[in-house]
Amino acid sequence: xxxxxxxxxxxxxxxxxxxxxxxxxxxxxxxxxxxxxxxxxxxxxxxxxxxxxxxxxxxxxxxxxxxxxxxxxxxxxxxxxxxxxxxxxxxxxxxxxxxxxxxxxxxxxxxxxxxxxxxxxxxxxxxxxxxxxxxxxxxxxxxxxxxxxxxxxxxxxxxxxxxxxxxxxxxxxxxxxxxxxxxxxxxxxxxxxxxxxxxxxxxxxxxxxxxxxxxxxxxxxxxxxxxxxxxxxxxxxxxxxxxxxxxxxxxxxxxxxxxxxxxxxxxxxxxxxxxxxxxxxxxxxxxxxxxxx
Numbered sequence: 001x002x003x004x005x006x007x008x009x010x011x012x013x014x015x016x017x018x019x020x021x022x023x024x025x026x027x028x029x030x031x032x033x034x035x036x037x038x039x040x041x042x043x044x045x046x047x048x049x050x051x052x053x054x055x056x057x058x059x060x061x062x063x064x065x066x067x068x069x070x071x072x073x074x075x076x077x078x079x080x081x082x083x084x085x086x087x088x089x090x091x092x093x094x095x096x097x098x099x100x101x102x103x104x105x106x107x108x109x110x111x112x113x114x115x116x117x118x119x120x121x122x123x124x125x126x127x128x129x130x131x132x133x134x135x136x137x138x139x140x141x142x143x144x145x146x147x148x149x150x151x152x153x154x155x156x157x158x159x160x161x162x163x164x165x166x167x168x169x170x171x172x173x174x175x176x177x178x179x180x181x182x183x184x185x186x187x188x189x190x191x192x193x194x195x196x197x198x199x200x201x202x203x204x205x206x207x208x209x210x211x212x213x214x215x216x217x218x219x220x221x222x223x224x225x226x227x228x229x230x231x232x233x234x235x236x237x238x239x240x241x242x243x244x245x246x247x248x249x250x251x252x253x254x255x256x257x258x259x260x261x262x263x264x265x266x267x268x269x270x271x272x273x274x275x276x277x278x279x280x281x282x283x284x285x286x287x288x289x290x291x292x293x
Contacts, residue, residue, distance in 0.1 A: 030068075033244075034084075036061040038288030043088055043102075044255055047164065047183060047210055048225030048262040049173045050282055052102070055091035061290075062086075063107075078113040082123075095131035104128045109141075117147045127172070137169035138179075149191070158189040166216075174265035175218035183212030183224055201234045206253065219261040229253030229284075244293035255282040 037060050042053040063084020070078050088103040095101070109123030120143065127137040145160035161184065166172050168179040187208025194201050210224035217224060231251030239246045257263055263278035 030066060032065045032067075032292060034061070034063055034065065034290065034292040036288060036290035038249075038286050040284055040286040042282060042284045043090065044282050044284060045172070046185060046208070046225075046227075047173055048227075048255060048257050048259065050255075050257075050262070050266050050279065051088075052090045052092060053279070053282065057091075058089040060087045060089075072116075076112065076114050077116055079110070081108075081110040083108040093131065098130040101130045102133075104130055117150065119143075119145050119147070127169070134170040134174075137172055138167040139172065140165050140167060155190055155192045158191060160188065161186050171218070173217055173224075173262060174268055175261045177215045177218065181213060181216045183210050183216050185210050199234055201232050204231045204233070205229065206231065217259045217261040219259060221259050221261075223258040225255055225257050225259070225262065227253060227255045244291040246289070246291040248287075248289050250287045251285070253284045253286075255284070256280065257282070 038058070040057040040059065043051040043057040043059070044053075045051070061084065063082055065080060065082040068079045068081065069076070084107060086103075086105040086107070087101070089100045090102040091100055093100050093102050105125060105127050107123055107125045109121060111119050111121040113119045123141045123143075125139045125141060127134075127139070129136075142163045142165070143160060144162075145158065147156075147158060149156035149158070163182060163184055164172075165182040166177075166179055171178050185208050187206065190205040190207070192203050194203060205228065207228040209226045211222055212224065214220050214222055229252050231249055231253075233247055233249040236246035236248060257280050263280055266278040
């Protein structure tokens with residue numbers, strides 16, 4: 001149930017930090033930290049599982065990234081790794097022992113950039129439920145993305161594909177097969193930089209669809225969810241680089257649950273959701289702040 005696109009957030013935070021570091025030092029640090037705090041009206045996974053849509057959802061991502069190898073020439077240009085934690089807190093939950101603490105995930109992974117513009121990665125993800133809503137879910141996600149920004153201006157598309165494999169534990173979409181199954185996310189992140197009133201803003205439009213074996217969702221359809229949205233991010237340039245590279249962001253993301261089992265999962269017994277009837281369409285608004293160094 002890992003809801004944040006780790007690779008995207010980490011890359012943005014680390015990239016900003018690395019730029020600042022290179023400006024201040026000819027030999028930048030090979031170790032970076034990133035923190036992202038966001039507030040949302042709902043919590044839904046990239047795979048389309050609506051976890052809560054009442055009250056306030058607070059999500060915190062923290063971690064470290066490591067540059068093991070960096071070169072501007074040759075076939076392999078960068079080898080990096082990352083590890084961290086993700087937490088979700090829901091105001092509509094009041095569990096006896098953990099209160100609003102809804103989910104805790106940890107991850108470790110690595111990326112290889114080759115031919116300058118291609119990046120392949122693998123990340124192990126362990127999803128845990130502090131209130132005991134589900135058994136621990138162990139997963140691994142493989143990704144492949146292309147950076148087309150050097151060739152397209154002013155808009156670049158950043159196409160990617162992800163293979164999410166559920167190794168063991170409860171179903172990551174509640175009603176599907178428990179372990180030994182997968183889904184595929186095909187998407188892109190159109191990006192454009194604008195400067196309204198002289199303020200630098202990066203606009204992104206995250207868009208994807210998930211497909212896979214029908215058993216992943218527990219029904220007969222091979223389609224899961226389609227999602228698109230808009231996000232705006234701007235640096236907090238008044239904060240000294242000595243304290244890291246800070247930013248604020250805001251966004252809206254729309255989800256259309258194509259697979260009926262995703263709707264049924266919202267009202268299944270034992271699922272920690274706040275709504276009493278299923279929703280095919282979900283709109284998530286968010287605001288956040290973060291930094292990297």
